[in-house]
Amino acid sequence: MTDYQDHTLAAIMASKPLYMKSASLSEQVYVLLKELILERKIPGSSEMSESRLADELQVSRTPMREALVRLAGENLLERRGARSYTVRSVDIKEYLDTMALRELLEVEAVGKALDKIGTPTLDALIAELHELMKSDEEHLFWRYDEKLHNTIAEASGNVVLAGVLKGLRVNVRLFRLHSPLHRQSENHTEHLDLLTAMREGDREKSLASIRNHISKLRNDVMASL
Numbered sequence: 560m561t562d563y564q565d566h567t568l569a570a571i572m573a574s575k576p577l578y579m580k581s582a583s584l585s586e587q588v589y590v591l592l593k594e595l596i597l598e599r600k601i602p603g604s605s606e607m608s609e610s611r612l613a614d615e616l617q618v619s620r621t622p623m624r625e626a627l628v629r630l631a632g633e634n635l636l637e638r639r640g641a642r643s644y645t646v647r648s649v650d651i652k653e654y655l656d657t658m659a660l661r662e663l664l665e666v667e668a669v670g671k672a673l674d675k676i677g678t679p680t681l682d683a684l685i686a687e688l689h690e691l692m693k694s695d696e697e698h699l700f701w702r703y704d705e706k707l708h709n710t711i712a713e714a715s716g717n718v719v720l721a722g723v724l725k726g727l728r729v730n731v732r733l734f735r736l737h738s739p740l741h742r743q744s745e746n747h748t749e750h751l752d753l754l755t756a757m758r759e760g761d762r763e764k765s766l767a768s769i770r771n772h773i774s775k776l777r778n779d780v781m782a783s784l
Contacts, residue, residue, distance in 0.1 A: 584618050588626035591616075596635055596646055597732050598698045609642040634729060649734040651784065655777065657730040662773040664724050665708070669753070669769045671715035673762055680710065681758045688754065692747050700743050701732070707750060711757075734780075742779055749775065 592612075595601045613623040627644055630636045636644040649657075684707060691703050708728060712721035749772040756764035 584622035585625040588616060588618060588622050589629050592626060592630060598701060599736055601646060604648050605646050607636060607644040647733055649730050653730060654734040657727050658773060658777045661727045662770060664720060665769050665773055666766055668712045668715045668720055668724060669765050671717060672711045673757060673765060675716055676714035681754055685754050688747060688750055738780060
């Protein structure tokens with residue numbers, strides 16, 4: 560059995576079964592595969608064969624094809640053949656380019672969100688973060704990280720900005736599939752600094768906090784290579 564089969568079969572067998580009722584099979588397959596990729600349950604550069612995955616998940620080829628095409632459209636997968644994809648690899652240059660752009664846009668998002676995001680939203684994020692600090696589950700950290708940054712970007716009121724930032728964070732996640740860096744506690748501290756500054760309505764401190772967060776993440780990644 561290949562490494563692909565080992566990891567993919569194990570990930571799929573441990574995942575929730577797919578059902579016809581709650582959502583379309585295509586949507587369910589898409590959500591499942593995206594989660595398995597981004598939570599490092601399917602390794603970076605793994606082959607994603609349409610026919611093999613359809614057989615493993617016991618769904619027809621059409622919903623599987625739709626899900627894979629959608630994932631490729633979001634730059635999570637690259638086409639390798641008529642019916643085959645691989646998890647996209649992001650090298651260090653693309654990562655650094657991504658982080659440089661992300662720093663500029665995240666600062667813009669925080670600045671625009673400050674006057675629009677509600678106190679209850681910030682309080683809820685802070686409370687959730689305090690609970691998360693009690694856990695070392697990596698997948699919970701990644702889900703919160705995505706939620707935090709998406710909430711701020713969407714609160715900016717600029718849907719194009721929010722969409723671009725979401726795509727940039729996908730690049731970061733794909734790079735981290737191959738990275739040994741583990742900095743959950745550092746991220747928690749930096750996230751709390753940012754949320755506290757935004758909760759206080761301190762614009763200067765909020766912008767400095769998001770710059771510091773992106774800069775430290777980039778520097779820690781470089782130091783770990």
